[in-house]
Amino acid sequence: MWKKYFKKHLKRKPREQLVQAVSFCTNKKNALDLGAGTLIESKFLIKKGFKNVIAIDNAPEVKEFVNNFNNKKLILKNISFQKYNFPKKRFDLINAQFSLPFYGKKDFNSFIKKVKNSLVIKGIFVGQFFGKKDSWNDGKKEIAFHTKNQVHKLLSNMKILKFAEKEKEGKTASGNLKHWHIFYFIAQRNK
Numbered sequence: 001m002w003k004k005y006f007k008k009h010l011k012r013k014p015r016e017q018l019v020q021a022v023s024f025c026t027n028k029k030n031a032l033d034l035g036a037g038t039l040i041e042s043k044f045l046i047k048k049g050f051k052n053v054i055a056i057d058n059a060p061e062v063k064e065f066v067n068n069f070n071n072k073k074l075i076l077k078n079i080s081f082q083k084y085n086f087p088k089k090r091f092d093l094i095n096a097q098f099s100l101p102f103y104g105k106k107d108f109n110s111f112i113k114k115v116k117n118s119l120v121i122k123g124i125f126v127g128q129f130f131g132k133k134d135s136w137n138d139g140k141k142e143i144a145f146h147t148k149n150q151v152h153k154l155l156s157n158m159k160i161l162k163f164a165e166k167e168k169e170g171k172t173a174s175g176n177l178k179h180w181h182i183f184y185f186i187a188q189r190n191k
């Protein structure tokens with residue numbers, strides 16, 4: 001399903017939003033990369049000083065991306081978000097680049113609750129939610145879409161450090177035209 005996407009994202013730079021999020025981190029012990037894909041962001045986190053990075057992604061291809069990177073600090077769990085047993089108060093940073101909405105609609109709120117509870121106090125959560133005006137929101141796909149209000153509720157009890165809502169015409173990794181509606185956030189666990 002993600003083959004074309006991975007091919008396109010093999011050699012790019014780490015995403016700017018994560019670079020920014022790391023600058024908010026006071027401790028760099030444990031990080032979680034949800035939907036790690038080609039592992040560019042996971043490897044970047046190790047380079048930036050994180051001692052342990054857990055990458056979760058259920059696509060079979062992801063195992064290939066870890067093969068030539070022999071570093072004990074990176075642990076790949078080739079399982080779904082649904083199967084991962086989120087530990088409480090563990091991670092200094094949770095990165096989720098363009099991956100959260102693919103969890104699907106069912107139990108999405110409790111998924112995000114588990115993610116937030118997995119952060120240490122002051123831990124940073126960075127990623128995106130998809131907006132309702134996204135052209136993938138055709139009622140047929142197992143992808144979660146939200147209004148701005150709903151996004152703020154998902155991030156409740158967190159300090160919002162950065163927030164942006166963006167809409168643009170663009171293309172998918174397969175080259176199909178689409179309307180993107182995305183909420184970008186960097187948030188910090190308060191309590």
Ligand SMILES: C[S@@+](CC[C@H](N)C(=O)[O-])C[C@H]1O[C@@H](n2cnc3c(N)ncnc32)[C@H](O)[C@@H]1O
Pocket residue numbers: 002005009034035036037038056057058059079080081082096097098099102103
């Ligand atoms: C759009 S890609 C983003 C990959 C990478 N974070 C990036 O920014 O290039 C979404 C990733 O999430 C993974 N993914 C989607 N749904 C998942 C799920 N339910 N459990 C685990 N991984 C999932 C896919 O396999 C894919 O690698």
